[in-house]
Amino acid sequence: MAARAVWQYRGQPREGPDTVLMQFSNGKLQNSENVDFTLYKNNDTINPRKKHRRILVAETGRLSYMGSNFGTGVLKCNSLCSYFIGVLNKDSGKMEIFDAELFNMQPMFSDDLNESEAASENQAKTYREKVDSCIEAFGTTKQKRALNARRMNAVGSETLNIAVAKAVENIIDTRGVDALVSEATPDKLEEESVFLPPCHVDAAKPEDIYKFEDLISSAEYEALQIPSEAFKNITSEEILKMVQTNSHCSFVIEALKSLPSNEEVRDHKARCLWYLNTLIRFGFQRVIKRKSAVGQGIPHIINSKLLKNFTALTYNNGRVQNLISASMKAKIMAYVIALALHISDFQTDLTVLQRDMKLSEKRVLELAKAMRLKISKRRVPMGGEEEDHKIGILTLPLPIYQPANSQRKRKKMF
Incomplete structure (x- = not known):
């Protein structure tokens, strides 16, 4: 009589599934030995929306891949299906069942890195600089003309301040600070x-x-x-x-x-x-x-x-x-x-x-x-x-x- 295998369900840990499944959007993985995998977890364990967020990164000699379980590129099947992985112990004949999560791995190109850098630079801009960028891209002719005039005035005022500072330095060198202070003090x-x-x-x-x-x-x-x-x-x-x-x-x-x-x-x-x-x-x-x-x-x-x-x-x-x-x-x-x-x-x-x-x-x-x-x-x-x-x-x-x-x-x- 053939031996029967018995499976045992381990359940879902409190921190979320430790086992992941992945699929590559541009092909199949032939050799996993030349790929380094890294799983990132969200540090916020209190917020129920953030504590289960994961990012999986795969790095090869040619490309880097990234997948996540949140955001716009997440697979809809994760919310409709449950995935499991079974590990069979041949000696004991028992199979342990683990919860798993499917990640869609997409390659990361240099343009993606430039977009992330541009996003960080955009966040560092002030509200006025962001409005000026929108005017440059989508503004009317009148708005663009006003923007150019304001920038020219700013350059002119900066030039004037530099010229005044140099003039003050020259006067201080020739006449001294005490004479300037006495002349600048207004009469009561x-x-x-x-x-x-x-x-x-x-x-x-x-x-x-x-x-x-x-x-x-x-x-x-x-x-x-x-x-x-x-x-x-x-x-x-x-x-x-x-x-x-x-x-x-x-x-x-x-x-x-x-x-x-x-x-x-x-x-x-x-x-x-x-x-x-x-x-x-x-x-x-x-x-x-x-x-x-x-x-x-x-x-x-x-x-x-x-x-x-x-x-x-x-x-x-x-x-x-x-x-x-x-x-x-x-x-x-x-x-x-x-x-x-x-x-x-x-x-x-x-x-x-x-x-x-x-x-x-x-x-x-x-x-x-x-x-x-x-x-x-x-x-x-x-x-x-x-x-x-x-x-x-x-x-x-x-x-x-x-x-x-x-x-x-x-x-x-x-």
């Missing part, structure tokens, strides 16, 4: 005047020192008619609601309480107060992210003026933004003081404006002195108590402005 008075409203020091009247037209143009004044109607016809109940909700600055609220009854003067002050309140609210922002700088209901001419005169353009994350820097906030404060002088007969409470703008008292007083104001103290009732407030007065003749760093320190007497 000139630096302050950049952020101050135009000052007419030869004016004969206080209202002509900081002219109203330099603060609000005639076109802007006309545009303020409609939004300032709410201030012109305000009631005591609405003022009380402003105080409770803290929706407007304190200077504006106090001025609204004492609006004159004269129709023309009342309309003028209502427009000025509305613009002043808008300017202070505008100064609270840091980066302007939308076209409407302060909100809805702002006339376009006012919104454009705020963006143009009181913001600095910056470039961040590929976008141009309007930034209200510390110097621009000081400029806003200077224009607020000048407009408040016109509203309150050229005497304004600097302490109230300083609290509305949330600036330091030292900074506000330095701006007021740079604007040639006379600073005095006054006891002002606030909430049932009296406080010492700094009052800025615009009088003739104008006091001489002395920057803080130019004041001589007194010598200590021993």
